Amino acid sequence: xxxxxxxxxxxxxxxxxxxxxxxxxxxxxxxxxxxxxxxxxxxxxxxxxxxxxxxxxxxxxxxxxxxxxxxxxxxxxxxxxxxxxxxxxxxxxxxxxxxxxxxxxxxxxxxxxxxxxxxxxxxxxxxxxxxxxxxxxxxxxxxxxxxxxxxxxxxxxxxxxxxxxxxxxxxxxxxxxxxxxxxxxxxxxxxxxxxxxxxxxxxxxxxxxxxxxxxxxxxxxxxxxxxxxxxxxxxxxxxxxxxxxxxxxxxxxxxxxxxxxxxxxxxxxxxxxxxxxxxxxxxxxxxxxxxxxxxxxxxxxxxxxxxx
Numbered sequence: 001x002x003x004x005x006x007x008x009x010x011x012x013x014x015x016x017x018x019x020x021x022x023x024x025x026x027x028x029x030x031x032x033x034x035x036x037x038x039x040x041x042x043x044x045x046x047x048x049x050x051x052x053x054x055x056x057x058x059x060x061x062x063x064x065x066x067x068x069x070x071x072x073x074x075x076x077x078x079x080x081x082x083x084x085x086x087x088x089x090x091x092x093x094x095x096x097x098x099x100x101x102x103x104x105x106x107x108x109x110x111x112x113x114x115x116x117x118x119x120x121x122x123x124x125x126x127x128x129x130x131x132x133x134x135x136x137x138x139x140x141x142x143x144x145x146x147x148x149x150x151x152x153x154x155x156x157x158x159x160x161x162x163x164x165x166x167x168x169x170x171x172x173x174x175x176x177x178x179x180x181x182x183x184x185x186x187x188x189x190x191x192x193x194x195x196x197x198x199x200x201x202x203x204x205x206x207x208x209x210x211x212x213x214x215x216x217x218x219x220x221x222x223x224x225x226x227x228x229x230x231x232x233x234x235x236x237x238x239x240x241x242x243x244x245x246x247x248x249x250x251x252x253x254x255x256x257x258x259x260x261x262x263x264x265x266x267x268x269x270x271x272x273x274x275x276x277x278x279x280x281x282x283x284x285x286x287x288x289x290x291x292x293x294x295x296x297x298x299x300x301x302x303x304x305x306x307x308x
Contacts, residue, residue, distance in 0.1 A: 031064055034075050035129065042131040044069045046091035048078050048124055055120025057107065058083075067091040078124055083107065091126050097277070100127040104299040132157040133216070133275065136186055138206045139197030140165045143221060146264035147195060148173050154268065161186050162198065188213030193271050195251065197221045204230050211243045217274050219251035219267060 038045050050063040058079050065076030071088040078087050083105050094101050105122045135151035137144045140162040148170050151158040158173040165178045177185045183205050188194060194210040194217065196203050203220060207230065210218040220227055227249035234244050252266030253273070272278075 028064070031066060031075050034066055038066070038068075038074070039129065039131070044095050044128065044130050045074065046095050046126050046128045048076075048087050048091055048126045050078055050122055051102070051125050052123035053120060054122070055108070057120045057122045059122065069095050079105070079122065083122070087124055087126065091128075094126045095128045095130070098128055098130060098275075100125065102126075106299055131191065134159065134189075134192040135271070136161065136188065136192055136194045136210075136215075137197060138162060138183075138194065138203075139199065139221075140169065141197060141199070142260035143264050143267075144195075144197045145169055146261050147197075147267060150264060150268040154272065156193070159186055183209050188215050190214050190216055193217040193275070195219045195221065195267060195271075200226065204233055207231075207234060207247060208239065211239065211246065217271055218247050219270070220247055220249040221251050221263070221267075222249060224250060 035045070035047065046067045048065045048067060050057075050059045050061055053059070053061050059077060063076070063078050065078045065087070066074040067088055068074055069092065071092045073084070073088065078084060086105060087103075090101060090103055102123060102125050105124060107120050107122065133156050135147070135156035135158045137147055137151075137158065137160045140160065144160060144162070144165075148158050148160060149172065152172045158170075159175040159177065160170050160173050161177040161180055161183070163178050163181075165176050167176045170176055175186075180186065183202065188210055192210075192213065192215045194206070194215045196206045196210070196219065198206060200222070203222070207218065207220065211234075220230065222230065227247075231244050231247060231249065235241060248270065251270070252263060253270045255262060255266040255269070257263045257266045
């Protein structure tokens, strides 16, 4: 995670005349109530907090705002003008990358400074608040069982979907679905990590569903030969090649795994690597995979004009 590079949030703010002040202390209870509501709804958002003020600023040290995944301030205040738009823009990136960030807004330059010419600087800590990632295991058997245990340990919300799945075999998962021939009972989104362990039963249907849902990760447990047959079938049915390319097949990192437990470990390790943006893992898939990485903490001197 990104850190504050030794800068302390305990530095006292220095207030100078020239900019209006806004005290959002009265909004504190509303802010935390709204945060609880968004969390209950499973929505992503960011909490932005002013941790240091140097010179004059319209926001005080301790001012806070909740910003949703679309870059809208839901409640709170962290400054006006371009200061606000810049914080919103950075918040959207923090939510997307799942990493916090400390930014410095430099308002000392009346021409290039972010916000009104208040003549100060302001440090804002932006922390994303995200719902549990989802691990969807299509299939049953020993690999699926160990994956479910590992997913639970990694704080995933785990769902197992397979006609042969028994709740007794998956005691710690969030949900077991064993009556879903048309694979419609388990929605897939960009926060869903899908592992297909169906032993070749309806694996093409699961791949179609996962790719159409833009899942964060799609893996097929199969031999290279079987995986190639299924992927070629998807291409022949009109699935775009760029989507098919996202499938990890064979699934997992190259750990030299041979037992079901080791295979499950290699797959969960790959899920963690993909989720955290590691580009250094060695995988079993033949093609390369690139992931987006976040930037370091920054000083922003120019108003952010890109729409969030």
